[in-house]
Amino acid sequence: MDFVQVSEEEGDEPIELPAEEDGTLLISTLQAQFPGSCGLKYRNMDSKAVRGVRSNEGRLFPPCVDSGWGEYVYFCVFPKENKRKSDDNLENSTAKTKRIETRLRCTDLIVLGLAWKTTEDSLREYFESYGEVLMAQIKKDVKSGQSKGFGFVRFGSYEAQMRVLANRHLIDGRWCEVKVPNSKGMGHQVPCKVFVGRCTEDINSDDLREYFSKFGEVTDVFIPRPFRAFSFVTFLDPDVAQSLCGEDHIIKGVSVHVSNAAPKAEQNRSHQAQNYSYNTGNSYGMHSYHPQGNHMNSGRSGHHRGNNQHIAHGGGDNTAIGNSHSNIGSGGYGMGGNNFGGNLNGGYTNSSNHNSGGNMNRQDGGGGGIPYNRQNNFHGMNQPHNGNVGNGGWMNRGHLDMPNLQALGINSQGSSSSNQGQNMNNPLGVGLNLNSLPMNPALVAAALNQWSLLGNQLQNQNQDQQGGNFLSWMAQNSGQHSNASNMNNSGSRKGPNNPNNSGSGGMSKGDSSASNDQNGGPPGGNSWSNQSSGSQNSVDKSNFL
DNA sequence: GTTGAGCGTT
Numbered sequence: 001m002d003f004v005q006v007s008e009e010e011g012d013e014p015i016e017l018p019a020e021e022d023g024t025l026l027i028s029t030l031q032a033q034f035p036g037s038c039g040l041k042y043r044n045m046d047s048k049a050v051r052g053v054r055s056n057e058g059r060l061f062p063p064c065v066d067s068g069w070g071e072y073v074y075f076c077v078f079p080k081e082n083k084r085k086s087d088d089n090l091e092n093s094t095a096k097t098k099r100i101e102t103r104l105r106c107t108d109l110i111v112l113g114l115a116w117k118t119t120e121d122s123l124r125e126y127f128e129s130y131g132e133v134l135m136a137q138i139k140k141d142v143k144s145g146q147s148k149g150f151g152f153v154r155f156g157s158y159e160a161q162m163r164v165l166a167n168r169h170l171i172d173g174r175w176c177e178v179k180v181p182n183s184k185g186m187g188h189q190v191p192c193k194v195f196v197g198r199c200t201e202d203i204n205s206d207d208l209r210e211y212f213s214k215f216g217e218v219t220d221v222f223i224p225r226p227f228r229a230f231s232f233v234t235f236l237d238p239d240v241a242q243s244l245c246g247e248d249h250i251i252k253g254v255s256v257h258v259s260n261a262a263p264k265a266e267q268n269r270s271h272q273a274q275n276y277s278y279n280t281g282n283s284y285g286m287h288s289y290h291p292q293g294n295h296m297n298s299g300r301s302g303h304h305r306g307n308n309q310h311i312a313h314g315g316g317d318n319t320a321i322g323n324s325h326s327n328i329g330s331g332g333y334g335m336g337g338n339n340f341g342g343n344l345n346g347g348y349t350n351s352s353n354h355n356s357g358g359n360m361n362r363q364d365g366g367g368g369g370i371p372y373n374r375q376n377n378f379h380g381m382n383q384p385h386n387g388n389v390g391n392g393g394w395m396n397r398g399h400l401d402m403p404n405l406q407a408l409g410i411n412s413q414g415s416s417s418s419n420q421g422q423n424m425n426n427p428l429g430v431g432l433n434l435n436s437l438p439m440n441p442a443l444v445a446a447a448l449n450q451w452s453l454l455g456n457q458l459q460n461q462n463q464d465q466q467g468g469n470f471l472s473w474m475a476q477n478s479g480q481h482s483n484a485s486n487m488n489n490s491g492s493r494k495g496p497n498n499p500n501n502s503g504s505g506g507m508s509k510g511d512s513s514a515s516n517d518q519n520g521g522p523p524g525g526n527s528w529s530n531q532s533s534g535s536q537n538s539v540d541k542s543n544f545l
Numbered sequence: 546g547t548t549g550a551g552c553g554t555t
Contacts, residue, residue, distance in 0.1 A: 108553080110551085110552055110553080112549090112550080112551065112552085113549070113550090113551095114549095116548085116549095137553085139552085139553060142554070148551090149548080149549060149550085149551085150550090150551065150552070150553090151553090152552090152553065174549090179552090181552050181553070182551090182552050183552060183553070184552095
């Protein structure tokens with residue numbers, strides 16, 4: 001296999017990226033290591049000029065047909081901010097306004113689980129690796145001055161905020177959570193996703209990613225399977241997403257239409273909803289994509305009793321394998337006649353911050369219907385009493401598109417006596433044992449990846465079910481947040497806590513404290529030790545949707 | 546002095 005040496009900028013230390021069999025380098029491979037990059041260039045030794053690398057349909061082509069990539073060190077091309085011509089003209093002022101708004105969207109973030117000893121200085125120091133810290137404070141007891149174990153931090157850039165929110169953080173020896181405080185509504189949050197209509201079947205996620213990377217960093221691409229003539233593209237910057245809405249774009253010669261990812265029925269969904277009071281969400285409904293984000297189905301659907309009757313509302317082609325699937329309804333939202341999943345049931349019910357008692361019954365894809373997974377027990381997902389009743393968690397904190405972790409069978413903190421409840425080997429605090437989940441782990445992976453909760457871990461668990469891009473990007477970016485992404489500073493013991501185990505150990509709750517004892521562990525054998533060093537992450541989620 | 550889910554005396 002041929003490797004291409006790539007660095008972020010000229011002069012930086014290069015990373016070797018694997019080329020494809022045909023000698024090309026996938027942009028997705030590039031982006032796995034250099035998020036946001038959209039191409040390559042290199043310094044021509046003869047002319048001393050910088051040369052661009054040919055790029056077409058998600059692939060980068062070596063400069064020389066014969067000698068391939070040669071010994072050059074390539075460096076990345078990143079899309080220029082606001083490079084769009086339209087912005088330069090009529091939208092210039094609004095673009096500026098938008099940028100200001102972006103800054104305004106930075107909000108104080110609450111940091112939970114701080115060590116008692118953590119000071120405002122050390123808090124600030126830690127978070128400065130993510131970006132400018134405008135404020136860092138520890139809440140203390142007024143009299144004693146003792147820390148209450150939580151604090152607040154505010155960043156100067158939204159991007160830093162997003163990265164911080166996507167990770168967990170080892171601060172002064174404790175894994176801390178960072179969230180948007182309850183007191184802050186994120187109702188003004190602008191969606192980062194766009195709906196891309198009129199897609200043809202040959203437009204794949206790489207195509208979309210490559211094309212839309214021109215406008216800004218693409219963090220996710222979702223193409224419903226089976227083919228439904230639309231897809232979703234998520235940008236890091238919601239402004240970019242918004243700026244594209246309403247436009248037609250040509251991808252592979254096809255005119256696609258970009259619009260807001262919010263379902264068209266959004267406005268009047270409140271009075272439809274909840275027609276089918278049982279088994280509508282159905283267990284196949286765990287589509288990892290939620291076009292509107294924070295609507296996790298407010299319930300009313302939990303009477304699925306584990307039969308094989310999967311009713312996919314709307315959508316049509318629920319040509320799932322095995323079992324008896326029938327489609328009910330033809331409504332729903334979507335564009336251009338695409339039935340986006342029907343959702344005549346309780347999919348969208350409340351008007352804000354849903355999921356109060358919800359489970360994971362949304363079935364956005366309607367016909368998508370998860371046509372795989374004949375062996376896995378999906379029915380577990382539709383447990384009518386699956387907890388998470390109004391406990392907030394991520395859901396009510398305004399964080400868009402977060403999964404119902406409990407519905408996914410995931411606990412957010414390990415349990416251990418020797419480390420104060422902190423699972424030191426699990427950076428995200430996601431008590432996840434893919435092999436013990438009552439559902440398709442690939443789906444969980446997809447969901448978590450979708451929601452940016454899980455990235456690198458998956459490759460430690462099952463090479464066939466890797467999550468991918470977004471979180472791994474978040475976590476790995478610039479390598480300076482290793483605390484958050486690469487744990488096990490001092491090693492862990494081999495044994496039950498090694499997520500590579502395919503047995504019953506793993507990250508499930510109730511691991512022995514010993515196995516979670518990171519600090520005391522002997523060196524070597526780090527189970528969670530590393531995030532990807534290659535491009536293995538770039539697995540199209542749609543493979544298992 | 547201990548503790549470990551939470552939500553900020555301004």
